[in-house]
Amino acid sequence: MLQLENLEVYYGSIRALNGINIRVELGEIVTMIGANGAGKSTMIRAISGLIRPRSGKVFFENEDITTVPPHQLVEMGICQSPEGRRIFANMTVRENLELGGYVHHRNKRQIREDYDRVLSLFPRIKDRLNQSAGTLSGGEQQMLAIGRALMSRPRLLMLDEPSLGLAPIMVRQIFDILQDINQQGVTILLVEQNAWQALRIAQRGYVLETGSVVMENDTQSLLADEGVKNAYLGE
Amino acid sequence: MRILLLRVIAILVTFIGLYMLSQFVTYQMDPYYFQVLIECGVYIILAVSLNLINGITGQFSIGHAGFFAVGAYVGAAWTMIWQPMVVGRYSFLQMGTLHGDILNLLIALVLGMISAGMAGFVVGLPSLRLRGDYLAIATLGFAEVIYVLLLNINSVGGARGLNGIPTLISSGNLALFWIFLFVIISIVLSRNIMQSVRGLTWLSVREDEIAADAMGVDTTKVKVTAFVIGSALAGAAGVLYAHFLTGISPDIFSMNTSILITTMVVLGGSGSVTGSVIAATVLIVLPEMLRFLKNDRMVIYSVLLIVMMLTRPQGIFGTKEIGFPKWRRKQPKTEGRSA
Numbered sequence: 196m197l198q199l200e201n202l203e204v205y206y207g208s209i210r211a212l213n214g215i216n217i218r219v220e221l222g223e224i225v226t227m228i229g230a231n232g233a234g235k236s237t238m239i240r241a242i243s244g245l246i247r248p249r250s251g252k253v254f255f256e257n258e259d260i261t262t263v264p265p266h267q268l269v270e271m272g273i274c275q276s277p278e279g280r281r282i283f284a285n286m287t288v289r290e291n292l293e294l295g296g297y298v299h300h301r302n303k304r305q306i307r308e309d310y311d312r313v314l315s316l317f318p319r320i321k322d323r324l325n326q327s328a329g330t331l332s333g334g335e336q337q338m339l340a341i342g343r344a345l346m347s348r349p350r351l352l353m354l355d356e357p358s359l360g361l362a363p364i365m366v367r368q369i370f371d372i373l374q375d376i377n378q379q380g381v382t383i384l385l386v387e388q389n390a391w392q393a394l395r396i397a398q399r400g401y402v403l404e405t406g407s408v409v410m411e412n413d414t415q416s417l418l419a420d421e422g423v424k425n426a427y428l429g430e
Numbered sequence: 431m432r433i434l435l436l437r438v439i440a441i442l443v444t445f446i447g448l449y450m451l452s453q454f455v456t457y458q459m460d461p462y463y464f465q466v467l468i469e470c471g472v473y474i475i476l477a478v479s480l481n482l483i484n485g486i487t488g489q490f491s492i493g494h495a496g497f498f499a500v501g502a503y504v505g506a507a508w509t510m511i512w513q514p515m516v517v518g519r520y521s522f523l524q525m526g527t528l529h530g531d532i533l534n535l536l537i538a539l540v541l542g543m544i545s546a547g548m549a550g551f552v553v554g555l556p557s558l559r560l561r562g563d564y565l566a567i568a569t570l571g572f573a574e575v576i577y578v579l580l581l582n583i584n585s586v587g588g589a590r591g592l593n594g595i596p597t598l599i600s601s602g603n604l605a606l607f608w609i610f611l612f613v614i615i616s617i618v619l620s621r622n623i624m625q626s627v628r629g630l631t632w633l634s635v636r637e638d639e640i641a642a643d644a645m646g647v648d649t650t651k652v653k654v655t656a657f658v659i660g661s662a663l664a665g666a667a668g669v670l671y672a673h674f675l676t677g678i679s680p681d682i683f684s685m686n687t688s689i690l691i692t693t694m695v696v697l698g699g700s701g702s703v704t705g706s707v708i709a710a711t712v713l714i715v716l717p718e719m720l721r722f723l724k725n726d727r728m729v730i731y732s733v734l735l736i737v738m739m740l741t742r743p744q745g746i747f748g749t750k751e752i753g754f755p756k757w758r759r760k761q762p763k764t765e766g767r768s769a
């Protein structure tokens with residue numbers, strides 16, 4: 196479904212990604228784990244068109260999307276919950292969701308369906324629809340960020356560190372919901388530092404170190420790997 | 431159908447009401463107050479249109495006088511330079527009759543708005559790359575370029591400017607009608623934008639451009655559209671100013687004016703249409719009311735401004751509105767209590 200070929204991204208003269216290759220198949224949850232500054236967010240930004248890679252290509256359903264602008268990618272079915280959530284703090288929860296569905300705003304019925312679906316996935320947001328989003332707790336904000344992305348009815352959902360700054364129990368809750376979302380047919384690319392949780396729900400994983408993919412395997416093997424254990428699972 | 435009918439009625443009532451008001455006020459009002467009223471109207475249009483750019487989409491343009499000037503000069507150029515060149519061949523363009531005046535004013539408005547809108551497009555393009563203070567400098571630079579150009583173009587009078595512009599209301603007493611028509615247009619336009627889903631995307635650009643991008647909002651289009659609409663309205667303000675105050679010179683469109691308009695938006699509360707309207711009125715009327723202070727007038731005026739900003743740093747209205755709820759858009763409903 197998604198394929199990166201030799202993707203190389205620079206910030207000025209700093210190379211953040213040195214030609215990475217990854218692929219995500221339809222229906223999978225794939226995780227990308229890596230330490231701070233490894234280039235995980237850079238990869239998400241490059242896929243979603245927020246920065247232009249210097250070389251390499253991105254394919255989505257066999258179509259070259261390397262230079263497609265972000266708003267068209269959302270229409271094509273790729274949406275993300277960005278690093279740091281970036282919800283619209285001064286808007287209400289409802290308005291945030293409405294913006295998430297903006298690309299389909301003409302299709303009232305679809306918006307209504309997605310709205311109900313998101314609220315049933317995240318009942319905690321449902322009670323806070325008219326509250327301004329900035330007053331939500333961190334966990335609720337993360338739920339809103341995911342819900343907002345779901346409103347565009349993505350076929351590929353990308354999440355950049357959804358566990359950031361959340362208590363373990365909240366992380367578990369959110370990851371369980373991600374699994375539900377996946378079972379509803381959404382393919383997921385999950386970027387995480389919290390390798391434990393990510394590997395728990397994913398089928399395959401990649402390990403990124405200073406801009407290069409150093410390992411790629413199914414989650415069982417990654418969980419068993421000594422190197423991964425030492426570096427990312429804190430054992 | 432019913433809604434359409436209501437709209438048509440509302441528009442008709444507005445037109446007739448404005449027309450009668452215009453007739454009545456023009457005969458009854460002291461010319462001095464009349465002029466202040468006209469200036470208020472023009473500056474309300476300017477403030478509300480800048481609010482579209484700065485307040486609603488959160489850019490920082492401080493060169494609004496530039497667009498005001500483009501509209502004023504292009505509009506005046508029509509009535510003073512181009513119209514006389516073609517009127518011989520097209521006699522229906524003759525001024526002095528009610529329909530002739532209206533036709534010429536409409537032509538001036540269209541030309542002024544298109545030119546100012548195109549200028550807004552050109553100036554808006556850098557806003558895709560420039561942020562905050564850099565954009566501010568670019569827009570101020572644009573206004574200065576216009577100012578210097580006007581000073582040096584002799585065919586539009588150089589520093590003396592253009593005087594004796596035909597008022598285009600020689601029949602009909604329609605000055606207030608036109609000005610407040612555009613006041614209403616700019617307010618209703620802002621309101622419609624803010625109450626639509628599209629308006630939500632404009633606000634999202636102000637809140638967090640990257641998140642807006644990631645949610646599928648074409649932020650480029652939003653920013654350029656805001657610039658074009660905002661500048662075209664400023665252009666209309668210029669055309670009206672030129673034709674109803676009958677004289678323009680580069681000085682009227684100097685950096686001071688740009689700063690005055692920016693102050694109106696900030697003072698009213700960036701993003702609040704109501705705030706822009708009230709602040710524009712206050713900032714035009716206040717110096718007139720302080721005339722009795724003679725030489726100390728501008729000092730007191732400045733002190734009052736500082737006091738207002740200190741007591742309401744978020745602006746008079748913050749982002750609130752009077753007269754229309756900010757979001758009356760139809761909300762997606764869901765079963766259960768939350769709807």
Ligand SMILES: Nc1ncnc2c1ncn2[C@@H]1O[C@H](COP(=O)(O)OP(=O)(O)OP(=O)(O)O)[C@@H](O)[C@H]1O
Pocket residue numbers: 206209210211229230231232233234235236237238278388
């Ligand atoms: N806007 C930028 N300008 C310059 N360098 C940047 C920029 N954004 C990221 N970088 C650099 O690119 C590298 C990769 O950053 P990136 O944000 O992709 O890391 P990350 O894996 O997401 O880290 P984290 O887990 O801390 O979020 C880092 O060395 C970072 O300093």
Ligand SMILES: [Mg+2]
Pocket residue numbers: 235236237278355356
């Ligand atoms: Mg990151």
